[in-house]
Amino acid sequence: MKNSKTKRTVANVVSHVFLTILSIIWLLPVVWLLMQSFRETPTGAFPKAIIPTTWTLSNYTRLFTETDLFNFPRWFMNTLVVAIASCILTTILTLLTAYAFSRLRFKARKPLMNVILILGMFPGFMSMIAVYHILKAIGLAQSLLSLVLVYSGGAAMGYYVAKGFFDTIPASIDEAAMLDGATKNQIFWQITMPLSKPIVIYTVLTSFISPWVDFIFVSVIMKDNYQNYTVALGLYQMLARENIDAYFTRFCAGAVLIAIPITLLFIKMQKYYVSGITAGGAKG
Amino acid sequence: MEKENMLKNFVAGIKSVGKSIANGFSSFFSNFVKGDIITKISYFIMGFGCLARKQIVKGLLYLGVQIAYIYYMIQTGSYYIMMLTTLGTQSQGEVWDEELQIFKVVQGDNSMLLLLFGVISVCITIGFLMVYVMNTKTAYKNQCLLKEGKKLPSFKQDWKDLWDKNYHITVLALPIGMTFLFTVLPLIFMILMAFTNYDKNHQPPGNLFTWVGLENFQKVFGGNPMWGETFSRLFVWTIIWAIFATFLNYLFGMLLAILINRKGVKLKKMWRTIFIITIAIPQFVSLLLMSKLLHDQGALNNLLLDLGWISSYIPFLTNATYAKIVVIVINLWVGIPYSMLITSGILMNIPADLYEASHIDGANAVQQFFYITLPYMLHVTTPYMITQFVGNINNFNVIYLLTGGGPLSLDLYQAGSSDLLVTWLYKLTVNEQNYALASTIGILIFIICATLSLITYNKTSAVQEEDTFS
Incomplete structure (x- = not known):
């Protein structure tokens, strides 16, 4: 009996030590990012010392004051506007599609779901160039509106997670409401939506985050229109070969500024995130 | 379990679509005869079938569609559809102007725009035909209803139905419209490009490009040795990458989740949060940082040199073999927390009595893992893993941000040793503007992903019918 107890204690100590080591490995790059964001710049992108010798806040202040080449405040506002607009549009599109496929029964349901499944297997940015030309044809290229449309245009194809959630709401609730004479429109707004707060929050948050982290679509859509860049693309540009020595620490500062709110949002929504992924995965 | 029966559904779907098209045709003609x-x-x-029977609004809508379509076709549509056959004949050039005695630059045809608007015109025509058939059906249905002595639905009734009986039309109109405009239309456009010679030497508006049939596919499969070599090497690496990235991440993520879930471990929430932080940080930040950390003159090499552990820098990202290993390892850093997050919830759902029973039977932790945990997890998460696998084939960020596909290789066409097929596709469009080849690769990636998913879904559905866990 005593033997098994010591064995358990040893196992516990070992697991804690192991977890600590892993945590250090995982947090090391994050800590390095934080340290670099407070480093004095002159030593270029590749300093000799791992831990900075001189500390400063100037990387953060210069992000907002020296705006002639890299207009961080403007990019920040661009991203905020695009993120808010596209998250509203994306949420509407995703929830409507998911609701239709989950709760409504109509002839085209299965074929449409199959078509969406197949469309999803094409590499996403294969059509990027074509999207750019379509936007150009309707006179929207290089505008923030076009970016909103690009981020939310494919939203209907990501209905799986929300559908997985709607599937878990018992059908009997709908039937009862229908017996009381409610139309399907009323059921959607007055019964399903109030029950679906988690999935609404999840969809809003994920779609709000994506403009902050994408740099591919925005680079194809905006090309050289610096004024309409988003933070991700702007920061990405800071690490181009000709800029990296002067701007590396400022990149780190900007990255910290975006990463903090996103991390907080993500930690808040991890519960919804997991249930969304697993529900979506298991139920299709 | 809708996805699992995809193959069956799909075949049934094609059959039913074929049947309904055949039925549609026969009823289209028989309705005309009986009408x-x-x-x-x-x-x-x-x-007319609505207007003459006092469904004024509906009738006017149909009539409006017809007038708009005819107007569009006369104005531009027919021109674009005709130009689809050649994609333009008049290239941009200088023409001698007799009156002014100078060479004038004449705008030629723009093949790219001709193709784009041609596709749009064809789509509009298909849409119009659908409305047209709907119109004939409505007319015949009205006739039948009147013959039976029933009242025709008023516009008010139709409108009401849109919010109840036909709610799916209302709900899906916007999503489908947007998907069509921003996914389907561009995809058709790009798929067609795979059958043209749209590359650096055929750039509109200066030059024309035209149809070349299956030439691009033929070139990739041997017609052009360099393209063939590049494709086959990147294909093999893509598959190796996807296997490692999917299964290693899954396995280690699950082990980490089990470790954190262990009875004796304190502060479970804190450990989880630490790992989650790394997912939450945007990939372009964390991965770019990693690439700078691992740079030839980067911090890690500096540290190792200072410590005297190495005498010259290690080419983490500039040696083909190292780069591939580094990419897989760094991807563990990215992916383990992710699968830890996904699996830890499911792990807690495994019935505890399974473990208790096996403990009484004398099973140790390792045996429990292989005989209880792993089979259960595989059973529940197979769909997730397939999505992950396909996702990894298309995993652009990790490769592009870490190595940029490098190191470049002279044997490969516009690609580096650690490039995946998707990053190659990206480079071909953005750097090389070889849209024809890029689209060909895109179609091939699609075929690979679709085949893999079909096979695995089909297999798992067969297995799952035999033994069910719960």
Whole structure:
């Protein structure tokens, strides 16, 4: 009996030590990012010392004051506007599609779901160039509106997670409401939506985050229109070969500024995130 | 379990679509024969079957569609559809102007725009035909309803139905419209490009490009040795990458989750949060940082040199073999927390009595893992893993941000040793503007992903019918 107890204690100590080591490995790059964001710049992108010798806040202040080449405040506002607009549009599109496929029964349901499944297997940015030309044809290229449309245009194809959630709401609730004479429109707004707060929050948050982290679509859509860049693309540009020595620490500062709110949002929504992924995965 | 029966559904779906098209055709003609004069006229003047029977709004809508379509076709549509056959014949050039005695630059045809608008015109025509068939159906249905002595639905009734009986139309109109405009239309456009010679030497507006049939595919499969070599090497690496990235991440993520879930471990929430932080940080930040950390003159090499552990820097990202290993390892850093997050919830759902029973039978932790945990997890998460696998084949960020596909190789066409097929596709469009080849690769990636998913879904559905866990 005593033997098994010591064995358990040893196992516990070992697991804690192991977890600590892993945590250090995982947090090391994050800590390095934080340290670099407070480093004095002159030593270029590749300093000799791992831990900075001189500390400063100037990387953060210069992000907002020296705006002639890299207009961080403007990019920040661009991203905020695009993120808010596209998250509203994306949420509407995703929830409507998911609701239709989950709760409504109509002839085209299965074929449409199959078509969406197949469309999803094409590499996403294969059509990027074509999207750019379509936007150009309707006179929207290089505008923030076009970016909103690009981020939310494919939203209907990501209905799986929300559908997985709607599937878990018992059908009997709908039937009862229908017996009381409610139309399907009323059921959607007055019964399903109030029950679906988690999935609404999840969809809003994920779609709000994506403009902050994408740099591919925005680079194809905006090309050289610096004024309409988003933070991700702007920061990405800071690490181009000709800029990296002067701007590396400022990149780190900007990255910290975006990463903090996103991390907080993500930690808040991890519960919804997991249930969304697993529900979506298991139920299709 | 809708996805699992995809193959069956899909075949059934194709069959039913074929059947309904055949039925549609036969009823289209038989309705015309059986129809009275009003129905017959509405085969030529859309909406007549409604207008003549006092469904004014509906009739006007149909008529409006017809007028708009005819106007569009006369204005531009027919021109674009005709130009689809050649994609333009008049290239941009200088023409001698007799009156002014100078060479004038003449705008030629722009093949790219001709293709784009041609596709749009064809889509509009298909849409119009669908509305047209709907119109004939409505006309015939109205005729039948009147014959049975029933009242025709008023516009008010139709409108009401849109919010109840036909709610799916209302709900899906916007999503489908957007998907069509921003996914389907561009995809058709790009798929067609794979059958043209749109590359650096055929750039509109200066030059024309035209149809070349299957030439691009033939070139990739041997016709052009360099393209063939690049494709086959990147294909093999893509598959190796996807296997490692999917299964290693899954396995280690699950082990980490089990470790954190262990009875004796304190502060479970804190450990989880630490790992989650790394997912939450945007990939372009964390991965770019990693690439700078691992740079030849980067911090890690500096540290190792200072410590005297190495005498010259290690080419983490500039040696082909190292780069591939580094990419897989760094991807563990990215992916383990992710699968830890996904699996830890499911792990807690495994019935505890399974473990207790096996403990009494004398099973140790390792045996429990292989005989209880792993089979259960595989059973529950197979769909997730397939999505992950396909996702990894298309995993752009990790490769592009870490190595940029490098190191470059002279044997490969516009690609580096650690490039995946998708990053190659990206480089081909953005750097090389070889849209024809890029689209060909895109189609091939699609075929690979679709085949893999079909096979695995089909297999798992067969297995799952035999043994069910719960």
